[in-house]
Amino acid sequence: MISIKGLHKQFDQLEVLKGIDLEVEKGKVVVVIGPSGSGKTTMLRCLNILETPTSGVIHIEDQSLDFNKPISKREIPPFRRLTGMVFQSYNLFPHMTALENVMEGPVTVKKNNKEEVRKKAVQLLTKVGLGDKLDYYPFQLSGGQQQRVGIARALAMEPKVMLFDEPTSALDPELVGEVLKVMKDLANEGMTMVVVTHEMRFAKEAADEVLFMDGGVIIERGKPEAIFSSPKEERTKQFLSLIQ
Amino acid sequence: MFLNSIFADPERVSRLIEIAKNSLQPLLEGAIVYTIPLTLISFICGIILAVLTALARISAIKPLQMIARIYVSAIRGTPLLVQLFIIFYGLPTVGIVIDPFPSAVIGFSLNVGAYASEIIRAAILSIPKGQWEAGYSIGMSYPQTLKRVILPQASRVSLPPLSNTFISLVKDTSLAAMILVTEMFRRAQEIAATNYEFLLLYLEVALIYWIICFLLSIVQGRLEKRLDRFVS
Numbered sequence: 001m002i003s004i005k006g007l008h009k010q011f012d013q014l015e016v017l018k019g020i021d022l023e024v025e026k027g028k029v030v031v032v033i034g035p036s037g038s039g040k041t042t043m044l045r046c047l048n049i050l051e052t053p054t055s056g057v058i059h060i061e062d063q064s065l066d067f068n069k070p071i072s073k074r075e076i077p078p079f080r081r082l083t084g085m086v087f088q089s090y091n092l093f094p095h096m097t098a099l100e101n102v103m104e105g106p107v108t109v110k111k112n113n114k115e116e117v118r119k120k121a122v123q124l125l126t127k128v129g130l131g132d133k134l135d136y137y138p139f140q141l142s143g144g145q146q147q148r149v150g151i152a153r154a155l156a157m158e159p160k161v162m163l164f165d166e167p168t169s170a171l172d173p174e175l176v177g178e179v180l181k182v183m184k185d186l187a188n189e190g191m192t193m194v195v196v197t198h199e200m201r202f203a204k205e206a207a208d209e210v211l212f213m214d215g216g217v218i219i220e221r222g223k224p225e226a227i228f229s230s231p232k233e234e235r236t237k238q239f240l241s242l243i244q
Numbered sequence: 245m246f247l248n249s250i251f252a253d254p255e256r257v258s259r260l261i262e263i264a265k266n267s268l269q270p271l272l273e274g275a276i277v278y279t280i281p282l283t284l285i286s287f288i289c290g291i292i293l294a295v296l297t298a299l300a301r302i303s304a305i306k307p308l309q310m311i312a313r314i315y316v317s318a319i320r321g322t323p324l325l326v327q328l329f330i331i332f333y334g335l336p337t338v339g340i341v342i343d344p345f346p347s348a349v350i351g352f353s354l355n356v357g358a359y360a361s362e363i364i365r366a367a368i369l370s371i372p373k374g375q376w377e378a379g380y381s382i383g384m385s386y387p388q389t390l391k392r393v394i395l396p397q398a399s400r401v402s403l404p405p406l407s408n409t410f411i412s413l414v415k416d417t418s419l420a421a422m423i424l425v426t427e428m429f430r431r432a433q434e435i436a437a438t439n440y441e442f443l444l445l446y447l448e449v450a451l452i453y454w455i456i457c458f459l460l461s462i463v464q465g466r467l468e469k470r471l472d473r474f475v476s
């Protein structure tokens with residue numbers, strides 16, 4: 001499903017990703033953990049091409065981009081459509097209602113029929129528990145509700161893979177559960193997901209695999225139980241002792 | 245002393261009232277036929293120019309950036325009256341003859357374009373980067389994100405300063421009198437030249453400008469309220 005080979009990302013002098021290799025099978029949920037600045041966000045953004053990798057090859061479903069050679073601007077949008085991105089700070093469109101936020105992609109990008117898009121958008125919002133908030137503007141919604149709209153907006157484009165960048169870390173603790181529940185439901189439906197989060201509960205209950213990143217490389221990977229209870233690497237141990 | 249001399253002379257008072265009344269029609273006509281259309285047309289052209297200039301300034305294309313910069317700098321660094329004179333009195337010497345009204349439209353549009361482009365540029369830059377990324381992440385292109393996500397938000401941010409630009413423009417159109425556009429102020433000059441009641445006519449024309457700008461500021465307030473509905 002996803003295959004990353006030799007992914008490097010450099011910002012000016014700073015090398016943030018130092019050769020990431022990763023395979024994710026269809027329907028699997030991968031949780032990425034690691035200290036601040038280790039490159040977790042950058043890796044997700046490279047998958048969504050919000051950052052252009054310095055080098056490496058990314059393969060998703062039946063498409064691939066080889067960043068070892070120059071790529072044309074036109075290759076990016078179709079590739080980007082394979083992944084849906086959920087941001088830490090939601091990034092909803094503040095001038096659109098929840099429904100309009102979800103409809104925007106299919107209407108503007110896919111140019112689908114508006115009525116059909118509306119029906120599907122209502123279904124999606126109902127699925128994330130916001131069927132009664134269709135016409136609310138983002139500022140009228142709580143953080144948890146906004147993030148669920150964000151998930152519905154990404155799902156509306158029917159991505160093959162969902163990417164989550166600390167989707168609950170900006171939320172008040174009592175709102176975290178409702179977002180995680182939506183994500184677990186998605187996982188159970190067989191969505192392929194890459195999730196950066198420090199919610200151990202989510203990792204234990206929903207992840208097929210946990211990756212520990214530090215200093216721009218993947219230090220260790222394995223089943224959640226294995227990583228959390230008996231990490232092999234010293235750095236993983238240190239990190240886990242800090243957050244648990 | 246002046247007031248004394250007026251009120252000491254009831255005949256003069258009634259003459260002034262008479263002149264004020266009679267001049268109202270040509271003045272308003274000047275406003276409706278020239279001042280207001282000149283303002284509206286120049287503002288619309290100016291805003292289109294301003295958006296293009298703002299986009300050129302934030303684009304990654306160096307020559308475009310450069311052209312936009314020079315344009316803004318040249319317009320902001322020279323007096324509006326001089327610009328109008330260059331267009332109307334200067335260009336004919338190289339064979340380009342433009343009528344007074346279109347000359348004024350060109351001058352004012354160029355002016356609004358430069359000033360408003362800075363407002364619009366700042367407004368676009370004030371929209372969080374995450375909004376661009378959210379647009380891109382659902383597959384939108386640069387123009388789509390700009391049109392659907394960024395500009396609607398930027399227009400809200402830039403509405404108050406742009407309304408100020410508009411109100412200033414209403415007043416600035418009086419400069420068109422200097423290039424023979426028979427707008428409101430020029431009419432006042434012409435009428436005053438026949439009866440020498442300069443103070444009366446210039447006060448009268450000032451009052452009309454004031455009323456127009458006052459009404460506009462009310463519209464501005466309403467618009468801002470309406471556009472505020474999607475922010476807390």
Ligand SMILES: Nc1ncnc2c1ncn2[C@@H]1O[C@H](COP(=O)(O)OP(=O)(O)OP(=O)(O)O)[C@@H](O)[C@H]1O
Nearest residue numbers: 011012014016034035036037038039040041042043
């Ligand atoms: N656009 C950028 N320009 C320059 N440096 C950047 C840029 N984006 C990220 N970095 C740097 O790259 C490094 C990794 O950042 P990244 O956001 O990927 O870390 P992270 O693992 O997501 O951390 P956190 O847990 O704090 O979110 C950091 O040192 C950051 O300062």
Ligand SMILES: [Mg+2]
Nearest residue numbers: 040041042166
């Ligand atoms: Mg991060």
